[in-house]
Amino acid sequence: MKADHYDSFAAQYARTNETGLFNAYYARPAMLALAGDVDGRRVLDAGCGNGPLMEALRARGATVSGFDSSAAMLELARQRLGEDVDLRVADLSAPLPYADAAFDDVVCSLVLHYLHDWAAPLAELRRVLEPGGRLLLAVNHPRILEASDPQADYFAVTQYSDEYTFDDGEAWTLTFWHRPLHAMTDAFTAAGFRVAVISEPPFSPDTPRELLPPDLGDRTAFICFIFFLLQAE
Numbered sequence: 546m547k548a549d550h551y552d553s554f555a556a557q558y559a560r561t562n563e564t565g566l567f568n569a570y571y572a573r574p575a576m577l578a579l580a581g582d583v584d585g586r587r588v589l590d591a592g593c594g595n596g597p598l599m600e601a602l603r604a605r606g607a608t609v610s611g612f613d614s615s616a617a618m619l620e621l622a623r624q625r626l627g628e629d630v631d632l633r634v635a636d637l638s639a640p641l642p643y644a645d646a647a648f649d650d651v652v653c654s655l656v657l658h659y660l661h662d663w664a665a666p667l668a669e670l671r672r673v674l675e676p677g678g679r680l681l682l683a684v685n686h687p688r689i690l691e692a693s694d695p696q697a698d699y700f701a702v703t704q705y706s707d708e709y710t711f712d713d714g715e716a717w718t719l720t721f722w723h724r725p726l727h728a729m730t731d732a733f734t735a736a737g738f739r740v741a742v743i744s745e746p747p748f749s750p751d752t753p754r755e756l757l758p759p760d761l762g763d764r765t766a767f768i769c770f771i772f773f774l775l776q777a778e
Contacts, residue, residue: 555617557711559595565712568655570752572683572770573598576654579681579744579774583607586649591637591670592656596622599630602652610648612641637666643673650679655770658684658721661702663729667736671777680738680775686745688768690723700725726771733775742774 551558562568576598580588584606590599593611595618603609603626612635613619619632626632635641637656651670657663670680690697693705703723710716724732730740747765748757761767 551615552617554711554715554717555595555615555621557713557715559618559621561712562594563597566748566752566756567769568597570749570756572654573601574749575744575746575770575772576652576681576683577601577605578746579742579772580605580650580652580679583650587647588650588652589643589648589673591651591653593622593632594618596625596632598652598654600625603630607650610643637669638662641669641673645672646675646678647673648678649675650681652681654681654683655685657682658723661704661722663724663732664735667732667738671737674777676777678777679741680773680777682773682775683770684729684773685721685723686768686771687724687726687729697723699723702728729773733773737778738775739778740773741776742772744772744774746772 580602583602586607588602588607588609590609590611593599593613596611599609599611599622610631611622612633614634614636616634619634622632633642637660651674653670657666660666674680687699690699690703690705693707697703704720705723706718706720708716709719733740745766748767758767
């Protein structure tokens with residue numbers, strides 16, 4: 546996705562994600578649980594958006610840095626986190642403005658599924674990690690494609706689009722790249738990572754019932770995102 550596309554609805558996107566099901570009650574809690582104890586760790590948020598995950602990691606004792614390709618999203622992050630936080634405009638499709646082995650952890654939540662090529666971005670994320678460092682990822686679950694296009698080939702790397710409705714009722718179309726699970730794990734291995742955890746967690750127990758799909762019944766999980774904890778080798 547082009548940065549200026551996010552610039553055009555940055556405030557709406559950020560506002561919706563503060564209290565929305567998919568970010569506030571699913572992706573962020575799951576990423577924080579996966580990260581565990583980050584006290585004293587140097588953490589890079591790759592594609593930090595308006596900064597809520599960075600804020601939560603900092604509150605848990607991490608030294609945080611972040612980048613995003615959208616200048617408008619970064620301005621919202623600065624307002625949230627303060628002027629002294631290391632925030633930079635950068636793009637995962639290009640070399641990153643950080644030294645080798647600069648971080649203990651990288652979190653990359655809901656970013657890679659916008660990209661066709663994962664090889665170069667994963668290589669850069671591996672470069673900025675200490676040996677033995679961790680890359681924590683959240684991407685669209687590979688089964689999401691079935692809901693968008695039941696006739697699509699699960700095993701192909703496929704572009705697809707979904708409509709995203711903000712809390713003010715305005716809708717925008719977001720475009721993603723589907724990958725089957727094996728293509729994801731193959732990309733991680735090729736970039737020098739070992740897969741330590743694959744997670745399909747439940748939503749937060751604090752989720753307001755009215756935010757959940759009405760047909761969910763008593764289930765505590767739904768198909769949405771998939772989470773990975775990778776170790777840099």
